[in-house]
Amino acid sequence: MPLLEPGSPSDLVRATAAAFTERFGRPPTVLGRAPGRVNLIGEHTDYNRGLVLPVALPHATWVAVAPREDGALNLSSTQQDAPWTGTLDTLEPGSISGWAAYAAGVLWALREAGLDVPGLDLHVHSTVPLGAGLSSSAALECAVGAAVVGLLGLDLDGRHGEEPLRDLLVRAGIRAETEVAGAPTGGMDQTIAVHAQAGSALLIDFDDDSRRPLDLDLEGRVLLVTDTRVSHELTDGGYASRRADCEAAAQALGVDSLRHASLDAVEGLTDERVRRRARHIVTEVARVERTVAALEARDFAEVARCFLDSHTSMREDFEISTEELDTAVGVAVEAGALAARMTGGGFGGSSVAIVPEERLAAVVRAIDAAFALRSYPAPDHLVVEPAAGASLETDGLSRA
Ligand code: ADP
Ligand code: MG
Numbered sequence: 001m002p003l004l005e006p007g008s009p010s011d012l013v014r015a016t017a018a019a020f021t022e023r024f025g026r027p028p029t030v031l032g033r034a035p036g037r038v039n040l041i042g043e044h045t046d047y048n049r050g051l052v053l054p055v056a057l058p059h060a061t062w063v064a065v066a067p068r069e070d071g072a073l074n075l076s077s078t079q080q081d082a083p084w085t086g087t088l089d090t091l092e093p094g095s096i097s098g099w100a101a102y103a104a105g106v107l108w109a110l111r112e113a114g115l116d117v118p119g120l121d122l123h124v125h126s127t128v129p130l131g132a133g134l135s136s137s138a139a140l141e142c143a144v145g146a147a148v149v150g151l152l153g154l155d156l157d158g159r160h161g162e163e164p165l166r167d168l169l170v171r172a173g174i175r176a177e178t179e180v181a182g183a184p185t186g187g188m189d190q191t192i193a194v195h196a197q198a199g200s201a202l203l204i205d206f207d208d209d210s211r212r213p214l215d216l217d218l219e220g221r222v223l224l225v226t227d228t229r230v231s232h233e234l235t236d237g238g239y240a241s242r243r244a245d246c247e248a249a250a251q252a253l254g255v256d257s258l259r260h261a262s263l264d265a266v267e268g269l270t271d272e273r274v275r276r277r278a279r280h281i282v283t284e285v286a287r288v289e290r291t292v293a294a295l296e297a298r299d300f301a302e303v304a305r306c307f308l309d310s311h312t313s314m315r316e317d318f319e320i321s322t323e324e325l326d327t328a329v330g331v332a333v334e335a336g337a338l339a340a341r342m343t344g345g346g347f348g349g350s351s352v353a354i355v356p357e358e359r360l361a362a363v364v365r366a367i368d369a370a371f372a373l374r375s376y377p378a379p380d381h382l383v384v385e386p387a388a389g390a391s392l393e394t395d396g397l398s399r400a
Helices: 009-024 100-112 136-151 165-180 188-195 237-253 263-267 272-296 300-317 323-334 357-373
Strands: 030-039 054-068 072-077 080-087 119-126 200-205 210-215 221-227 339-343 350-356 380-384 391-393
Touching: 009 030, 009 054, 009 119, 030 136, 030 188, 030 350, 054 072, 054 136, 054 188, 054 380, 072 100, 080 100, 100 119, 100 136, 100 165, 119 136, 136 165, 136 188, 136 391, 165 188, 188 200, 200 272, 210 272, 221 323, 221 357, 237 263, 237 272, 263 272, 272 300, 300 323, 300 339, 300 350, 323 339, 323 350, 323 357, 350 357, 357 380
Parallel strands: 072 119
Antiparallel strands: 030 054, 030 391, 054 119, 054 200, 072 080, 200 210, 221 350, 221 380, 339 350
16 A cells, blocks of 8 residues: 655655755754644634644654854755755845745744854755645744754753743744744644654643643554645635634624634624634534543544534635545545544645554545546555654764
8 A cells, every 4th residue: 555654764864964965065963853743633723722633743854954154044955946045144034935934934033032043054854745734834944943953052852041942943933934934824833843742642722822642542543644635825815814714703702812702602793704714613622622532532433523523614614625635535434434534724735534454455545546536636645653743863863
């Protein structure tokens, strides 16, 4: 069964270091790594102070760096043709566009936070599919952050002043993404990329920024992610307009965020579209709570109901699904998946399913066949063992 493999971490460290050395003519000083993620449930709830339940992927992004004396920034990526060159002093929102905004944006935000970021040569290498709703953007941001922390000789699990460095990396990633790259996303992606624990999902509450790891023993079932290869683009209007509708709903209801709105109040909203958008958020937050309780009780039938209700809510009320996502979800369930839903910001991207191990091959085959029949691009499939968050990588460096 063809799966998109995450690759061996030590091979990836070596490959990233080798690409750096080839490009810059000297070996890197340090490498940072951060994972992509799949969100189990809780979509568009992060910027409404709600709940989310993401899992870090074994697929990750590696960033190799070495300092420069002259304040120059030379950024390149195996996944992008165009390298980017600039200087530390001219970095600011508006001065960088394209992929480099995600990487250079973090350097800017780390400087703003008071870290003494030097000029850098920097190379990126990743196994997270780009634009698949699996958060290659936050993986890149947080890997850059981890690499800089390593370069400065700081402990990733230490503090900068009062603030844990991991929290500072989350904040820098969010600033890079929203202020520099111009994608108005919430904080889910950076939080899981930095704080994930292997073997666990992470329940994040954006009302008080608390986090709780949730052991993810699926008892003979696997997490299957299907990338529909319909690339989503979060810097275009769809995501921002959903966010604006949520803000309009909160304002009409006189609450600071939809987290503090009741379903009854939402049903009284006069604007039909805004009402549907708000209904998705309020019911989705409740579904995250139900899913967590069901996972803890090993009640997988209830998890399945939550997933399917969530998908319907995203298709009908929030209108962020696509034909390809609806097909992947519907066919997965027909072919024996226990639960399935689209995941990520929407308008393309990926679905996630919980599949009994013995049905995995059949589900993958059925989705492939359905896509071929409809002349959709052939999808990619990933099997996800929950991975750990951002790390510094030294293993294998000297052998590069
Ligand atoms: P997602 O985060 O779901 O993959 P986004 O649209 O948020 O999708 O982010 C994708 C963008 O992030 C890419 O178009 C590119 O600009 C940048 N990016 C992500 N990973 C890399 C990488 N390995 N190398 C260069 N740029 C990357
Ligand atoms: Mg992203």
